[in-house]
Amino acid sequence: GIVPAVTAGLSLGEYGALVAAKKMSWQDALRVIERRGLFMQEAVPVGGAMSAVMGLDFEKVEEICRNTGGIVEPANYNCPGQIVISGEAEAVEKAGAAIKAAGAKRVAPLKVSGPFHSSMLKGAGEQLKPELSKVTWMDSDIPYVSNTIAEPVADSSAIEGLLVRQVSESVRWQQSVEKMMEMGVEVFVEIGPGKTLAGFLKRIDRKFPCITIETAEDLKKLEELVC
Incomplete structure (x- = not known):
């Protein structure tokens, strides 16, 4: 029953953010992620x-x-x-x-295994276009912040082009976090293995708490804080 005010994800994590924001289904996300990885690897076979x-x-x-x-x-x-x-x-x-x-x-x-988020992968982004065109994009009231522009995106029609660009453009993670702070976010929740993003957050602004969710048991920490 916990609904995020806004979502963001670093690089591959942007797809998890889109699912959490109810912009795309997890089935579509998994299909696109599989193709994205293949196209990126094929784009620079020599690394x-x-x-x-x-x-x-x-x-x-x-x-x-x-x-x-x-x-x-x-x-x-x-x-x-x-x-x-x-x-x-x-x-x-x-x-x-x-x-x-x-x-x-x-x-x-x-x-x-490759020069990720560089112009060497522009071709991989272009190859991803047809796969993204098959996605059933969903409208929701939950914005997500794009890696590429570090701005919230509410209009699902804009997402496709941003994900094409994301393959070969910089991930503006610090700027994305700062944007979420401007939007009024009070607590950040990192979902996934490790605490890398929590570490980045401390360097950006240590006043903001970050809960890390690595296991089902960790969800209790989130429930205690926001419920």
């Missing part, structure tokens, strides 16, 4: 690279990426002091060295 950058402001990281040869772009704006870059392996390594020289505390290569 790519991603690195997490800690301790350097977003603007400086963006500038270094723009000035590095090859494809290297911001992929995830996670929280203050943490951004992920993605693209061609050589370009990501070169940008990482420049970012470290510019004063970053740490540049950590990530163990990933």
